[in-house]
Amino acid sequence: MKTDKIGRAAIHLLLLCLSACMVLPVVFTVFSSFKSVNDIMTNPLRLLPERFILDNYRTILDRVPFGVIILNTVAIALTVMGFKLVTSCLAAYSFVFLRNRFSDALYFLFICTMFIPLSVTMIPNYITISKMGLLDRLMGVALPQLCDAMGIFLLRQHFRGIPESLIEAAKLEKTPHLTILFKIVLPVAKPAVIATGIIFFVNSWNEYVWPKLVLRTEGNYTLPLAAQAFIGAEGSADLNITMAMATATLAIPLVLFLIFQKFIIGTFASSGIKG
Amino acid sequence: MNDIRLEHITKKYGGNEVVSDLTLPIRPGERMILLGPSGCGKSTTLRMISGLTEITSGDLYMGGVRMNDVGCGDRNVAMVFQNYALFPHMTVYQNIAFGLRTLKLPKAEVKKRVLAMIETLELSGLEKRLPRELSGGQRQRVALARAAIKNAPYFLLDEPLSNLDVQLRAHARKELVRIHELNRSTFLYVTHDQIEAMTIGQRVAILNKGKLQMVDTPHNIYYRPANVFCARFIGTPPMNVFPAELEESALVVAGHRIRLSPAWGRRLASSLKGPRVTAGIRPEEIILRPSERENTVPATVKYVENYGNSLGVYFELGGLEMVATVGQNRPLSQGDALFAEFPDAGLSFFDPETEKNVGYPEEYGGENKPLHLAK
Numbered sequence: 001m002k003t004d005k006i007g008r009a010a011i012h013l014l015l016l017c018l019s020a021c022m023v024l025p026v027v028f029t030v031f032s033s034f035k036s037v038n039d040i041m042t043n044p045l046r047l048l049p050e051r052f053i054l055d056n057y058r059t060i061l062d063r064v065p066f067g068v069i070i071l072n073t074v075a076i077a078l079t080v081m082g083f084k085l086v087t088s089c090l091a092a093y094s095f096v097f098l099r100n101r102f103s104d105a106l107y108f109l110f111i112c113t114m115f116i117p118l119s120v121t122m123i124p125n126y127i128t129i130s131k132m133g134l135l136d137r138l139m140g141v142a143l144p145q146l147c148d149a150m151g152i153f154l155l156r157q158h159f160r161g162i163p164e165s166l167i168e169a170a171k172l173e174k175t176p177h178l179t180i181l182f183k184i185v186l187p188v189a190k191p192a193v194i195a196t197g198i199i200f201f202v203n204s205w206n207e208y209v210w211p212k213l214v215l216r217t218e219g220n221y222t223l224p225l226a227a228q229a230f231i232g233a234e235g236s237a238d239l240n241i242t243m244a245m246a247t248a249t250l251a252i253p254l255v256l257f258l259i260f261q262k263f264i265i266g267t268f269a270s271s272g273i274k275g
Numbered sequence: 276m277n278d279i280r281l282e283h284i285t286k287k288y289g290g291n292e293v294v295s296d297l298t299l300p301i302r303p304g305e306r307m308i309l310l311g312p313s314g315c316g317k318s319t320t321l322r323m324i325s326g327l328t329e330i331t332s333g334d335l336y337m338g339g340v341r342m343n344d345v346g347c348g349d350r351n352v353a354m355v356f357q358n359y360a361l362f363p364h365m366t367v368y369q370n371i372a373f374g375l376r377t378l379k380l381p382k383a384e385v386k387k388r389v390l391a392m393i394e395t396l397e398l399s400g401l402e403k404r405l406p407r408e409l410s411g412g413q414r415q416r417v418a419l420a421r422a423a424i425k426n427a428p429y430f431l432l433d434e435p436l437s438n439l440d441v442q443l444r445a446h447a448r449k450e451l452v453r454i455h456e457l458n459r460s461t462f463l464y465v466t467h468d469q470i471e472a473m474t475i476g477q478r479v480a481i482l483n484k485g486k487l488q489m490v491d492t493p494h495n496i497y498y499r500p501a502n503v504f505c506a507r508f509i510g511t512p513p514m515n516v517f518p519a520e521l522e523e524s525a526l527v528v529a530g531h532r533i534r535l536s537p538a539w540g541r542r543l544a545s546s547l548k549g550p551r552v553t554a555g556i557r558p559e560e561i562i563l564r565p566s567e568r569e570n571t572v573p574a575t576v577k578y579v580e581n582y583g584n585s586l587g588v589y590f591e592l593g594g595l596e597m598v599a600t601v602g603q604n605r606p607l608s609q610g611d612a613l614f615a616e617f618p619d620a621g622l623s624f625f626d627p628e629t630e631k632n633v634g635y636p637e638e639y640g641g642e643n644k645p646l647h648l649a650k
Contacts, residue, residue, distance in 0.1 A: 165360035168327050169421075173374040174348030187364040 026250065033057070033244035040239050056244035064226050065219055066248075072138055073205060073222040074252075079142040080204040085197050088151030093181050095152065096159040097167050107156070114149045118209060126213055136216040145204065151196055158192035159185060191262075198260050202253045223249040277338050277428035277461045278303040279324060284333035286319050286485075293319045295485045297333070306455055306462040308476035310469065312508070316485040317465045318357075321431050324463065326350045337429065353427040353460070355435040359418035361406040368393070368402040371420045392420045395457070396450070412443045416450070423454050430460040436471060448474050469509050473497070481505050498557075499623075499642060503630040506555050506623065512580075512587050515561070515597040518627065519554045521547065526554060526617075529593030531572040536619040538636035543624060546633040553625040560621025561599035563588060564614045571614035579607050590615065 028047060032040060033056055035049040043050075060066055095107050125144045134140030162185060170180045186193055208224040215221055221229075227245040231237040279301040286294040294316040301307045309317040322328035324335065326347030335342045342350055361370050371392055375385045393399055396416045406414055415435060422430065432451070436444045452475060455462045466472055472479045473493040481488040481496065481504075489501030500506035506514040519528045524540035526533045535543075543552065564571055572592060580587035585600045588607055592615060599615065601607070624633045635641055 163358060163360065165356040165358055166362060168347075169354070169356060169360040169362075170373070170377075171327070171347050172325065172352060172354055173377045173425075174346075175377050179377070184362055188362075190364075 026254075029243050029250070030247050032240065033247040035240050035243075037238060037240050040243075056240045057248070059238075059241050060230075060244055060248070064221070064229065066226075068219055069221050069223055069226045070252075072220060076138055076142050076211070076222060077201045077204040079138075080145045081197050081200040083142075083146035084148065084151050084200045085193065087147040088155050088196065089181065089186065089193065091147075091152045092155035092159050093177070093185060095156050096162075097164075097180075097185075098177070107152075110149045110152055112149075114153070122210070122213065125210075129214060135214060136220055137214075138220060140214045141207075141211045141222070142204075144210070151200060154196050154199075155189070155192065158189045162188050194260060198256060201256065205249075205253050276303045278336075279429065279461055279463070280334075280336040281320070281324075282334040282336070284320070284323065284335060285331050286316070286323060286328065287331045293485050294323070297482075297485075297487050299480055299487060299490060301461060301463060303461055304459045306452070306464065306475055306477045308472040308479045309463065309465045309482060310472040310476075310479050310508075311467065311482035311488075313467055314484075315482040317467075317482050318433055320482070321354075321433055321463060321465045324350075324429070325352050325354050325431050350429070351425075351427050352429040352431055353422035353425040354431040355418050355422045355433065357434040357437060359406075359414050359435075359438075361414060361417055361421070363406055366403050366405060367398060367409070367417050370406070370417055371424055373421065374425050388424055392424045395454075396420045396423075411439055412447070415439060415443075415447060419451070419454060423458070426458055426460075428460050430455065430462045432462075432464045434466055435464075436466075437468070444471070451475055469511075481508065483508075495643060499632070499635070500555070501632050503553060503555070503625050506625070506632075510557060512558050512598045512600070514555045514557050514623070516553060516555045516625070517595050517597065519552055520550045521552055522550065526552075528554070528572070529595045531593055533572060533617055534570050535622075536636075536638070538638040539619055539622065539624075542634065542636040547624075547626070551627045552633075553627045553630065555623040555625065556617055556621050558587065558598045558600040559585075560618060561597070562616040562618065563590070563599050563601055563605075564616060567614045568616065571616045574613045574615040576607055576609055576611040576613060578609060 031047055031049055034052045034054070036051070036053055036055070039046075039050050091110070095103055121144070129135060129140045129143065132140075132143075134143065166184055166188070167180060170184055175183075206224060207222075208228070211222050211225055212228075215225060218226075218229075223245075227242065227249055230242050230245055281297050281299045281301075284294060284297040284299075285292065297316075297320060309320060311317045319328060323330050324337075326342070326345065326349075330343050337350060362373065365373065368389060372385050372389045375388060393402060396419060398413065398416055398420065401409065401413060401417075406417065409417065415438070418435065422432075435451075436447050439447060448471060451464075464471075464475055473496075476493055478490060479493055479496045480490040481501075483504050488505050489496065491499065491501075496505065497509055500509065500514065503516055506516055517528060519526045521527075521543055522532070524535050524537065526535055563574070567573070574590040574592045574597075576588055576590050577596065578589040580589070582600070585602060586605065586607065588599045588601055590597055590599065590613065597615075607613075620639050623635075625631060626633055
C-alpha cells in the first residue's frame with residue numbers, strides 16, 4: 001500500500017517535471033512578449049514582466065502587413081489540410097477496404113516516402129513550381145503538400161479498427177464506396193479524422209523552409225517567414241519583438257489545440273492498437 | 276423461385292481447403308440450417324452465398340441464375356451478422372432505414388416500413404437510441420429488423436444468437452421463426468448450437484472439416500444419423516458409439532452377448548462384409564434395470580450427472596464407458612450394479628471402415644423413424 005503511494009507520487013513528480021519542460025518555454029515566450037527591451041536584457045530569467053506593455057505588438061503591426069500575413073498562413077494551412085484529408089481518406093479507405101494482392105506492397109512504398117528528407121525533394125519541387133509559374137504565389141507553397149504518406153498511415157491505422165462487417169453490411173445494400181466512406185467510415189472514425197486534420201494544419205502553419213524558397217514579396221509571407229524578418233542576418237534580434245511575433249504565430253494553433261486536444265491525444269494513443 | 280443450389284462448391288485459402296465439393300440444394304422458402312463445429316466451413320459457405328467471399332470453384336445458383344460473378348449488392352440477400360454490425364453512429368431508426376434509404380425510396384414509404392418493422396420486433400420507444408445504449412437482446416432485434424426490412428428473397432443469418440444469454444436465446448429462436456413466417460424467404464442459418472438447429476430448422480445440413488455429412492429433417496438428423504460423426508455431434512449427452520461383433524444374430528459387446536431381432540439380423544447380414552460393426556444407441560434408449568432380465572448385460576454406475584429433468588448415468592460395461600439418461604425418480608449412486616437393456620428399435624449400426632450408417636430394417640421404419648417409435 002505504502003510503496004504503491006510513493007511510487008505514484010514519484011510518477012506524478014516525474015510527469016510534473018516533464019510537463020514543466022514543455023510548458024515553461026511557451027509561458028516564457030508569452031510573458032516576454034509583454035516586456036520592454038531593457039526588461040529582457042536586465043533580468044533575462046525573470047518570468048513575469050516588470051510592466052506589461054503592448055509596444056512590441058504595435059511595432060509588429062507597423063513594420064509588417066500583419067493581417068495579410070495571417071490570412072496567407074491560414075489560406076495555405078486550410079488548403080493543405082483540406083486536400084490532404086481528402087487524399088489521405090481516399091487512400092486509407094482503399095488500403096483497408098479495397099484490398100487486392102498488391103495493396104500491402106503499394107502501402108509499403110507509400111510509407112517509404114515518409115523517409116525521404118525535404119532536402120532531397122526541395123530542388124525538383126522548386127523547379128516544377130517555377131516552371132508552372134507559381135513562384136511567389138501561395139498556391140506554389142501548398143501544391144507539393146496536397147498529399148503525403150503520414151496522413152495515409154494515421155488514417156489507415158484507424159480505419160483498420162472499424163469492424164469489417166460494418167462495411168459488408170453496407171455492401172449488401174449495394175451502397176457505393178463513396179457513400180460507405182462518407183456515411184459510415186468517416187462518421188465512425190470522426191475523432192481520428194479531426195485529429196489528423198489538426199496535425200496537417202499545424203504542420204503547414206509552422207513550415208518555414210519551403211515557403212521561404214517559394215515566397216519573395218513581404219505581402220505573400222507566412223507567419224514564420226515574417227518572424228524571421230525580425231531577426232538580423234547575424235542573429236541579432238530585438239528579443240522582445242521576436243517573442244511577440246512568436247506568441248502571435250503560436251496563438252491560433254494553440255487555441256485550436258485546446259479545442260480539439262481530446263481528439264489529438266486519442267488518435268496518437270490508439271494508433272497501432274486495433275479496436 | 277427463390278431456391279439456392281450449391282453445386283460442387285469449393286473454397287480454398289492458399290492450399291487450405293475450407294469447403295470441399297459441397298453440393299446442397301436449398302428449397303424455396305425453407306429454413307435450412309448449416310450446423311457444424313467451429314472451423315467446419317459453415318460461415319464461409321454462407322459468405323459465399325452472400326457474395327462477400329469469392330467461390331474458388333463450383334457453381335452457385337440462386338433462383339435458377341448462376342451467381343458466381345454477381346456482386347454481393349446485386350444478389351438481393353439480407354444478412355444478419357454474428358456481431359450484428361450495427362452502425363454505431365446511427366440511431367435504431369437510421370440503422371433499420373439504411374438499406375431503404377440507399378435504394379432511394381420515398382421518405383414516407385421508408386418511414387411506414389421502418390415503423391412497421393419496429394412494431395413487429397417490439398422495438399417501439401427505442402427509435403432514437405444509439406446501438407451502444409441498447410441491451411444485447413435489443414441489438415440483436417435491431418440487426419434482425421435491418422435485415423428483414425429488405426423483404427429479400429434470401430435471408431442469411433450467421434450465428435445471430437451466439438452473443439445472447441440462454442433465456443434470450445429461447446425467446447429469439449421463436450422470434451426468428453415468426454419473422455420467417457411473415458415473408459417466407461429462403462432462410463439459411465449458420466450455427467454450432469444443435470438446439471438452435473433442431474428448433475429453427477426445417478432441414479439441417481451438418482458439415483465437418485468442409486465436407487457435407489448429411490442433410491435431413493431435425494427428426495432424422497437425431498434418429499437416423501448418416502455416419503458416426505453426426506451420431507456423436509448431435510444430442511446431449513451424445514449417442515453411445517462402440518465397437519461390437521456380430522455372432523449369429525447376436526451382438527457381442529465387450530464380451531457380453533446381446534441378442535438382436537431377426538429384422539436386424541437380416542439387415543446386417545446383407546450390408547456388412549465381416550463380423551465387425553460399430554454400434555450406436557442414444558442414452559435415452561438404454562433401459563437400466565435393477566435386476567437381471569432376459570437379454571440384459573451387467574453394468575456398474577461410475578458417475579451420475581443431474582440435468583434437472585433427468586439424470587445422466589455414466590456406467591461401465593465390460594471396459595466400455597456408456598451413458599444412459601433416466602428419470603429423476605431413481606436413487607442412483609456410484610458403484611451401483613445395474614443391468615442394461617438395448618432395445619432393438621433404438622439401435623443404429625455403422626460400417627467400421629467407412630463409418631457410414633448401414634441403414635435400418637423396415638420393421639423399425641427404414642430410413643425415416645416413425646414418430647410412434649421415437650422417444
